[in-house]
Amino acid sequence: MTRLIILGNSHLGALRAALREQPQLAQGTEIAFFGGIAPVFKAMSLSPDLHFGLIGPHDVPAANVEQTKKLFGGTTIDLKNADAVAISGVAWHVWTMVELLGRYIVDGLTDNTTEAGSGEAALRLSRPAFEAVLKALAEASLAPLAWTRALDVPVHIALRAVPPETLITQSKPASRTNRATRHGLAQALQRLETLIVETGARQGLYVRPQPAQTRAVTGWTLAEFQRGAVRLAPGAQSAAGQKPDNEHMNTAYGAACLTDLLNRIETEQRPTGPDLANTQGG
Amino acid sequence: MSSPYSDLPKRAYWRSGVAERAPLDPGDLYQPRFEVGMSTRVATAGSCFAQHVGRALRGAGLDVIDAEPLPVGIPDSVATGFGYRLYSARYGNIYTARQLLQLVREAEGSFTPADPVWTKDGRHFDAQRPSVEPDGLDSPEAVQAHRAGHLAAIRSLLRQADLFVFTFGLTECWMHRDSGTVFPTAPGTIAGTYDPEHYVFKNFDAIEVLEDFEAFRTIAKSINPDMRFLVTVSPVPLTATATGQHVEVATTYSKSVLRAVAGMLYARHEDIDYFASYEVITSLNTRGAYYDANQRNVNARGVATAMQMFLGAHNLDGTGRTGAPRSQSANAADVVCEDALLEAFAQ
Numbered sequence: 162m163t164r165l166i167i168l169g170n171s172h173l174g175a176l177r178a179a180l181r182e183q184p185q186l187a188q189g190t191e192i193a194f195f196g197g198i199a200p201v202f203k204a205m206s207l208s209p210d211l212h213f214g215l216i217g218p219h220d221v222p223a224a225n226v227e228q229t230k231k232l233f234g235g236t237t238i239d240l241k242n243a244d245a246v247a248i249s250g251v252a253w254h255v256w257t258m259v260e261l262l263g264r265y266i267v268d269g270l271t272d273n274t275t276e277a278g279s280g281e282a283a284l285r286l287s288r289p290a291f292e293a294v295l296k297a298l299a300e301a302s303l304a305p306l307a308w309t310r311a312l313d314v315p316v317h318i319a320l321r322a323v324p325p326e327t328l329i330t331q332s333k334p335a336s337r338t339n340r341a342t343r344h345g346l347a348q349a350l351q352r353l354e355t356l357i358v359e360t361g362a363r364q365g366l367y368v369r370p371q372p373a374q375t376r377a378v379t380g381w382t383l384a385e386f387q388r389g390a391v392r393l394a395p396g397a398q399s400a401a402g403q404k405p406d407n408e409h410m411n412t413a414y415g416a417a418c419l420t421d422l423l424n425r426i427e428t429e430q431r432p433t434g435p436d437l438a439n440t441q442g443g
Numbered sequence: 444m445s446s447p448y449s450d451l452p453k454r455a456y457w458r459s460g461v462a463e464r465a466p467l468d469p470g471d472l473y474q475p476r477f478e479v480g481m482s483t484r485v486a487t488a489g490s491c492f493a494q495h496v497g498r499a500l501r502g503a504g505l506d507v508i509d510a511e512p513l514p515v516g517i518p519d520s521v522a523t524g525f526g527y528r529l530y531s532a533r534y535g536n537i538y539t540a541r542q543l544l545q546l547v548r549e550a551e552g553s554f555t556p557a558d559p560v561w562t563k564d565g566r567h568f569d570a571q572r573p574s575v576e577p578d579g580l581d582s583p584e585a586v587q588a589h590r591a592g593h594l595a596a597i598r599s600l601l602r603q604a605d606l607f608v609f610t611f612g613l614t615e616c617w618m619h620r621d622s623g624t625v626f627p628t629a630p631g632t633i634a635g636t637y638d639p640e641h642y643v644f645k646n647f648d649a650i651e652v653l654e655d656f657e658a659f660r661t662i663a664k665s666i667n668p669d670m671r672f673l674v675t676v677s678p679v680p681l682t683a684t685a686t687g688q689h690v691e692v693a694t695t696y697s698k699s700v701l702r703a704v705a706g707m708l709y710a711r712h713e714d715i716d717y718f719a720s721y722e723v724i725t726s727l728n729t730r731g732a733y734y735d736a737n738q739r740n741v742n743a744r745g746v747a748t749a750m751q752m753f754l755g756a757h758n759l760d761g762t763g764r765t766g767a768p769r770s771q772s773a774n775a776a777d778v779v780c781e782d783a784l785l786e787a788f789a790q
Contacts (some may be wrong), residue, residue: 282591
């Protein structure tokens with residue numbers, strides 16, 4: 162049985178909740194989760210003997226340390242016995258793209274070359290500048306994961322979900338999110354995801370973009386995967402009347418993400434055998 | 444017997460003001476004419492030395508306008524390579540007062556530059572800022588569309604700025620023979636083709652520089668009556684001269700003209716202050732210590748000393764008027780200077 166350890170921050174919550182609800186999602190894989198809310202996970206590191214967690218001195222508040230113990234039974238996990246490691250909820254500059262495209266029209270990214278309202282000519286970003294920006298953002302997205310090079314098992318990266326499409330359907334046409342969408346956010350995010358996958362491959366990382374079926378054509382996440390968003394801490398589920406959680410996704414998203422991840426791991430581990438196409442006659 | 448030179452402060456005498464001053468101590472070369480504070484909305488432009496000014500002001504927490512901003516997540520190395528984050532808009536280096544005047548007139552719709560698009564290897568460049576797109580653009584139409592957005596940003600900038608900081612850099616430039624349009628680089632340096640039938644060398648004199656800056660000021664004040672100005676002179680010598688003179692002689696002419704004009708502007712207009720960064724760097728007191736080995740590039744210590752003096756004079760650094768130079772986080776050589784490209788033509 163494949164032993165998979167999935168690490169992560171609060172975005173781990175959707176995956177863990179999905180597996181609790183649907184144990185069959187594991188497909189025979191033994192899955193362990195470990196991590197902490199964002200500031201805790203950020204403080205975690207890898208020890209020389211491949212224990213991951215709060216190693217050595219750190220400035221994590223005691224309450225958060227206790228929370229981590231309650232969630233995962235301890236503040237470290239041994240990665241030596243894992244057959245594969247995955248890290249979920251990895252940030253990848255989605256909001257940098259929204260900010261950029263909220264202000265600029267990128268040459269050739271969309272057919273939309275006019276900017277309504279202001280009467281002023283729109284700022285334009287050249288394609289070479291855009292490609293340079295994307296390349297830098299792809300590298301920056303994976304830079305915090307340099308520590309994984311010490312692991313000698315496959316490392317899979319699940320990128321954080323794009324925020325929900327309600328950010329455009331429930332906002333004014335002149336809003337930054339809507340301008341960015343009109344200026345080709347979907348195409349820009351797809352290009353950035355591709356570059357992150359390629360950059361990861363060069364670093365020995367298997368990067369998984371957000372499952373396609375969870376995304377709207379606008380590039381944002383379909384609203385149905387955000388309703389009832391789940392975080393890592395117990396009870397940290399967005400309730401009716403609260404401000405919507407536009408960063409975290411629900412168990413349906415967690416299930417899609419987990420399924421995609423496990424399918425990928427299975428594909429990587431499946432023996433390919435020799436290519437007999439040229440020797441087997443018809 | 445009384446004399447108008449008796450009882451002057453120590454700074455008025457060379458011996459006490461310079462000769463007896465500790466080496467590398469800038470003294471009190473700068474006394475602000477008006478206050479610059481944390482809430483002052485600052486616009487920066489000028490020759491490449493002005494990049495240091497903008498960077499230092501931003502670093503000190505001043506409100507330096509960026510009318511063409513990129514998100515903070517995009518690294519400086521990428522942004523500056525395409526002309527972003529160097530100045531308050533993406534105009535690249537503005538070496539001459541004529542170029543500044545021309546730009547503002549163009550932004551306000553009263554000037555159209557000749558030869559707006561230069562080409563190189565099938566790519567198209569904005570002749571007024573060829574360095575901001577190192578790979579050029581696909582078409583002349585793309586260059587014009589990009590420029591339209593840039594000019595809109597400049598209009599916005601002029602309406603926001605409380606203080607316009609301009610560093611005079613050069614008197615020499617290349618001009619379109621028929622129209623008088625000036626360019627920041629010689630045709631054929633980054634893009635374009637040098638054709639003596641179309642382009643002519645121009646070396647401005649003091650009257651021309653003065654009139655150009657005063658015309659710029661008039662336009663700026665008509666848009667934004669409360670705008671004030673801070674002028675400086677770049678202490679960076681010419682990389683090359685097209686005058687036929689020795690480059691050192693040509694540099695002395697150019698810097699003398701620019702320094703004289705800065706002084707004239709200060710004398711004529713209460714809303715113009717002069718910041719003596721030129722003197723900080725070139726002072727005999729420093730024995731050339733603020734220049735790199737090529738005796739042209741200003742080193743990090745020089746930049747830090749000059750900017751520390753400015754910030755200290757405005758009580759923006761919390762340490763008083765002057766003092767030991769603060770370390771400059773960015774490399775002083777890390778500025779974008781098109782004129783340095785002329786070095787490649789040296790025999």
